[in-house]
Amino acid sequence: MPDLWLPGAEIHDLGDHAPTDQQYPPKAIAHITWDRDATAAAPQDWVPYEDLVSYFTGSGAGDAPHLVWDPFSGRTTQLFPADSRSKSLLSPAESPTRTNRAGRVVIQIEAVFFPYCRYQGRVYPRLLDTPCAGWGRIHTWIASLGVPDVWPMGRPTDFSGHRDESVWETRGGWYAHAHVPFNDHTDPGSWPDLAAASGTPAPPPPGDATPARYQVSINGLPYGYGAQGYQVTAVGQALVSRGFGSHYHSGPGPTWTDADTENYADYQGSLGYSGQAADGVPGEGSLNRLLGYLPGQRSVSVAHVVSAARTDPGAEQGHRTYGSEVAIVEQALVDEGLLEQRWVDGSFGSRTVAAYAAWQRRCGYQAGAADGIPGQASLHRLGAARGFTVTD
Template sequence: MPEPWLPGAEIHDLGDHAPTDHQYPPKAIAHITWDRNATAAAPQDWCSYEDLVGYFTGAGAGDAPHLVWDPFTGRTTQLFPADSRSKSLLSPAQSPTRTNRAGQVVIQIEAVFFPYCRHQGTVYPRLVDTPCAGWDRIHAWISSWGVPDVWPMGRPTDFSEHRDEHVWETRPGWYAHAHVPYNDHVDPGSWPDFGAGPGPGAPSDPPPHRQPVPPASTPARYQVTINGLAYGYGAHGYQVTVVGRALVAAGHGSHYQSGPGPDWTDADTENYAGYQVSLGYSGQAADGVPGEASLNRLLGYLPGPRTVSLAHAIAAARTDPGAAQGHRTYGAEVAIVEQALADEGLLEQRWVDGSFGSLTVTAYAGWQRRCGYTAGAADGIPGRDSLQRLGAAQGFAVTD
């Protein structure tokens, strides 16, 4: 399954997810923020990406798209997962479709742009006159969701509208906001090319200053944040080691010359890319930087900050051994405990899987004996003292 979150995006999940209407074909909707009115004679300063992200995560959450995209730097914020509707389209009661949901996906992108904006001293009449930085990554991700490289109502080249309910309901592809029935906006006015040759969706003139696609041999060097922890080149922490060890166990560790360790290097990226390819990802969706879906498939859980709840640890130790093989009551927290036990030499690394099964109970009992407990006090069920000692030894915090 494609990644629900764009690799490399800054995630500000607004919650309030809702399914789309799968009887309609997959779509992507192109918008510009058009937050100021400017002209060739009177350009205005560009409104910053940070301001627009702040708006859509605050007062403007009721109109939020999936992606907020800065075409000057390539920074992108994602507010909803791809398989949820977002909220940037009008969807009045008289519309035959719920426009924000009318597709297997309806991915909406807001470029932070208005015509004749002035950015760092240069005026940009059209979106395609900007560097369009990051577009290739966005396009590859949206393509992975089955949206074809066509504009059923024509590639936008100006601010005229063309709305056709039948085409909207029956044709997959890319739509301008100016194409969506029962809406009144006429943006985006232009949109970058898909990189195709002549044919549907090809540009009448190529957008200048396009950033080239990095060579496939160059490892990706950006970071993502998943469940509060960083992944990608330069990331540091226990979660990096966890991923590296899981890649080795899955047969994708050939690029390591040493390690894996707590610092994410090009070797981690190249190994993770091999793992993504094994899942069926391709292109920039297999660039070696984790997404939430692939990370969850690799580990069976999503690592979190190094904090373990005593109550959760006890519940897992009492529940997981009697449940189905691999059952994870509190996988992320249990994995922290298991890794600590492995680093203490009490549990084989291959059993660090987030499931507090019988082998983990036995290993924890060994830790309790090391702490001086005997008989029934060394039963493998965590207690406050033993868990706090393990946390102090291996660098995690313990809460109630």
């Protein structure tokens, strides 16, 4: 049975699920958010992906698609399961079909893009000019839902509309928003190739000897071949501690290699996953089971880590009060040479307390002021030294 949730997507389930109209063939609808009007002569800064996710999970929920896709980083948020309709199309009473439901599936993708957006100093006239990162993964998933690799009204190459009710009702495949009857939008203007899934490559088919070499984003952090960061080290250390480190010849370290993929595949297999679900690239569920938390962006609350430092040592072994934030502090202590890498586990236990006390002494605190319970000043100094932000 196909997965109703895109593997590796950030899930923000809006609820309000509703079935599609099964008498129509399966479809996927291509959109761009088109949130600013820019021109070649007057480009404008790209609107951040997080802003669009906030919009569609807030005031814009009534227009929400299935997927919000960042074509620059590959990050993708899913708002409805594949067997539910989403809400990005107009569906007026005079339409012969309920356009948001007119298919066995009607998957709608909003690429966070507008023509002539400026991203990191470069201007992108078309969606197709972006890296289209993550497109292979999205395409593979939608194909698994039975959507054929055809454009019944032609692959979009400009911003002109072309609508045919008969084709819409009788042919499955990919449609531009510009193709949907009783709608007036003319996006997306261009779209990645269905045959050669541009951007980040899709996972290899089962039996391929090459480890999967694509990335996913979970809770805002990358995983998979080439990903870098403290979260990669945390995964590697956890795999080793669980007995899934046989493919490492050195490390684990902060850069995701084929060895990480192979070890993670072994771990997924131990959970009962198979096929593409055990290709060695994490999903949110398996990652949470491995670590006990989901690593997040490098921001730490003083109140949270103080609570963890007071709670975790007296709780059962491995208890995690604020695991993702504690892991950031622990990695910083490792980088300062005060804690062994294997204790980066998200639990502010006695070893972390002792390491933090050593940091406090390094900052000049003595006696009771170096008790291993983080204070605002010492935590700010650690964050400044190791690149994470600190909030109250």
